[in-house]
Structures are given as C-alpha cells and as structure tokens.
Amino acid sequence: MRPNGRPDDAGSAAGTGAARRAVFTPVDTRARVDTVVRRIGDAIELGLLADGEQLPGETELAGQLGVSTVTLREALMALRQQGLVTTRRGRGGGSFVTLPDNPPEERLRARLADWSTEELRDLGDHWAAVSGAAALLAARRTQPGDLRPLTRTVEELAAATDPATRSRLYGRFHVELAAAAQSARLTREEIALQTDLGALLCLVLDDPVHLADVSDRHRAVISAVQDEADERARTLAETCVRESVGRLIALRLGNPVRATEPRPEEDTHGQEHRARGPRGGRHRHGPDDRGSGR
Numbered sequence: 001m002r003p004n005g006r007p008d009d010a011g012s013a014a015g016t017g018a019a020r021r022a023v024f025t026p027v028d029t030r031a032r033v034d035t036v037v038r039r040i041g042d043a044i045e046l047g048l049l050a051d052g053e054q055l056p057g058e059t060e061l062a063g064q065l066g067v068s069t070v071t072l073r074e075a076l077m078a079l080r081q082q083g084l085v086t087t088r089r090g091r092g093g094g095s096f097v098t099l100p101d102n103p104p105e106e107r108l109r110a111r112l113a114d115w116s117t118e119e120l121r122d123l124g125d126h127w128a129a130v131s132g133a134a135a136l137l138a139a140r141r142t143q144p145g146d147l148r149p150l151t152r153t154v155e156e157l158a159a160a161t162d163p164a165t166r167s168r169l170y171g172r173f174h175v176e177l178a179a180a181a182q183s184a185r186l187t188r189e190e191i192a193l194q195t196d197l198g199a200l201l202c203l204v205l206d207d208p209v210h211l212a213d214v215s216d217r218h219r220a221v222i223s224a225v226q227d228e229a230d231e232r233a234r235t236l237a238e239t240c241v242r243e244s245v246g247r248l249i250a251l252r253l254g255n256p257v258r259a260t261e262p263r264p265e266e267d268t269h270g271q272e273h274r275a276r277g278p279r280g281g282r283h284r285h286g287p288d289d290r291g292s293g294r
Contacts, residue, residue, distance in 0.1 A: 018179035019048055019149075019172075022187040024056075026066030036065055036075035037082075042191045044084050044097050045198065047168045048175065051099035055085070058095075105203070112200055117249050124245030127193050128238040130186060131174050135221055135237035137181035139230035146180045150222050158215040163202035166211060170244070171198040173218055177237065180225070197245070204247040214240060 023043040027035040043049045055061055062072040076095055079085035086096050115123075138146075153176060157169040171194040178186040205211055217240040224233035 018182070018184075019175045019187055019191075022179065022184045022191070023048055024061070024064040025184055025188070026064075032067050032071050033074045033078070036067060036072065037078045038192070038195065039065070039188075040075070040079060041082065041084050042195050044099065045168065045194065047099075047172055048191075049097045051097055053097045055095045055097065108200060108203055112203065112248065112252055115252065117252055120245060120249050120252060123193075123196055124242060124249075127174075127197065127245065128241040130189050130193065131177065131241050132234040132238040134174070134178040134181045134183065134186050134190065135225065135233035136230045137183060137186075138177055139225045139228050139233040141182050142180045142225060144226060147222055147225060149176050150180065150218075154215055154218045154222065157218070158211070163206045164199075166205040167198055167201035170201055170205065170214065174237075174241075177221065177225075197248070200248055201244060203251055204244060210244075210247065214244065217243075 020043075023039060027039060040049070040055075049055075056064065058069050058072055058076075062069045065072065067075075076085055076087065080087060084098055086098050088094060088096065150173060153169055153173045157166060157173065160166045160169055171190075175187060175190045175194070178190045181187075205214070217236060221233055221236045221240070224230075224236055
C-alpha cells in the first residue's frame with residue numbers, strides 16, 4: 001500500500017481523468033489565444049477529447065482556462081478554421097470536437113524533412129527525460145486502479161489497424177503515464193510534445209514488428225509501475241521513446257530501420273542502463289538522491 005493510498009475503485013479512472021483535467025487547467029499568461037488553441041487542439045488530436053464530444057459552455061470553459069470569454073471565442077474560431085471544432089447554434093447547440101482526418105504520408109514526410117537530425121535527437125532526449133520522470137514518479141505514487149486507463153490504451157494500440165490511430169494512442173499512453181504520476185505539469189508537457197512528434201510517429205508505427213515491440217514495452221512499463229520498481233519503469237519508458245525517435249531519425253536520413261533497441265549513438269544512457277540493469281523496489285531517498293540512478 002502506498003503512503004497516500006486511495007481505494008482501488010476510486011482510482012479506476014484516475015489516469016484518463018487526470019489527463020483530461022490537465023487540459024482544462026489555467027493557461028500561461030502569454031499569448032493566451034495561441035495557448036488555448038494549442039492546448040485544446042493537442043487534446044483533440046491525442047484523443048483525450050473524443051470525436052463529437054461537446055465542450056463546456058463558453059463561460060464555464062473560459063473560467064476553467066483562466067481566460068476571458070473574448071479570448072476563448074477567438075481560440076474557438078481558430079479551432080474551427082483548423083477543422084478541430086464545430087459550432088452549432090440553437091437548442092442543443094455548442095462547440096463540438098471534430099477528430100481530424102488521417103494526415104497524408106506526403107505531408108508527414110515533408111514535415112519530417114523540416115527537422116534536422118540534431119533537432120530530432122534533442123527533442124527525443126527531452127521526451128525521454130519527461131516520460132522517464134513520469135514513469136518513476138508513477139511507480140512511487142499510484143494505486144493499481146490508476147493504471148487501468150493505461151492498460152486499456154495499450155490494448156487499443158495493439159489492436160489498432162491504421163498508423164494515425166496508433167500514433168494517437170502511443171501519445172495518449174505517455175500522457176496518461178504522466179497523469180498517473182499525479183503531475184499536472186508533466187502531463188501538460190507530454191501533451192505539448194505530441195504536437196511536435198506525435199503525428200510523425202505515423203511514419204514508423206505502420207511496421208507491425210515495431211508496433212508489437214512498442215506494445216510489449218508499454219506493458220512492461222505498467223508492470224514495473226505496479227511493482228513499484230521506479231528505476232526500471234523509468235528506464236523502460238525512456239527506452240521506448242528513444243527507440244521510436246531513433247526510427248524517425250533513421251527515416252529522416254533515408255536509412256532502413258533494423259534494430260529494435262536504441263542505437264548507441266542516439267541513446268547516450270544506453271550503456272549505463274545495460275550495465276546497471278533493471279532494479280526493482282521503490283527507493284526512499286531524499287530529494288538529492290532521486291536522480292542518482294542516471
């Protein structure tokens with residue numbers, strides 16, 4: 001039992017619920033219209049807000065996001081222009097989520113070409129650090145019921161038949177992992193990272209071998225979190241992200257993707273992980289010792 005233990009049934013929807021709550025927390029005070037557009041748009045593309053779902057009323061939603069109704073209306077207008085929101089008038093009207101169509105492969109490849117390999121590697125390092133921290137904290141903080149949304153997402157990912165759905169579920173897993181860590185800031189960071197890389201994963205998740213590998217890694221992360229094996233959970237989450245980004249880098253370079261493990265030049269911590277191996281059990285160190293596993 002964890003120190004802040006809650007009954008399992010109370011945590012059954014905590015992962016998805018916490019991720020959704022992070023969507024509707026106050027936005028940054030700078031560039032608020034753009035921030036609202038990005039926050040809601042990212043949530044729609046990740047599937048945190050379902051196709052056809054009605055958003056809260058303008059007054060309520062503006063209050064949740066900490067913006068004026070004028071700002072919110074400008075943001076909703078931009079979302080309508082992007083095809084992510086539809087507004088209906090009259091009785092039963094309001095703003096409704098519209099799930100975007102699958103992005104064409106040509107557009108995705110052109111978008112990938114806009115990134116240098118150094119930029120992709122740097123973004124992959126950042127994403128791995130965020131997901132690794134989320135996994136470590138989830139292993140220390142969650143109840144078993146908190147992981148049910150993660151388990152559902154993994155099974156949906158394994159069964160998904162098109163790359164766009166797979167990439168959406170891949171991203172949702174990492175968002176729900178951060179939510180299970182009970183960190184709104186990490187959750188919002190995971191959502192933001194999907195804007196940069198989420199859609200590009202369509203290009204590598206069409207490989208059934210890689211899809212099976214990703215699903216197995218995600219299940220292993222859940223198992224490590226359940227076992228409170230914090231360092232093992234962190235290593236697994238980092239490895240999963242680095243492997244997928246490594247495949248994007250290989251695709252960017254025009255090289256065939258072969259390995260199912262991160263290449264040494266792209267995983268600067270890989271040798272240390274292999275030498276150290278997974279460690280089970282929660283560590284009860286002080287704040288200065290939490291990063292000692294790196």
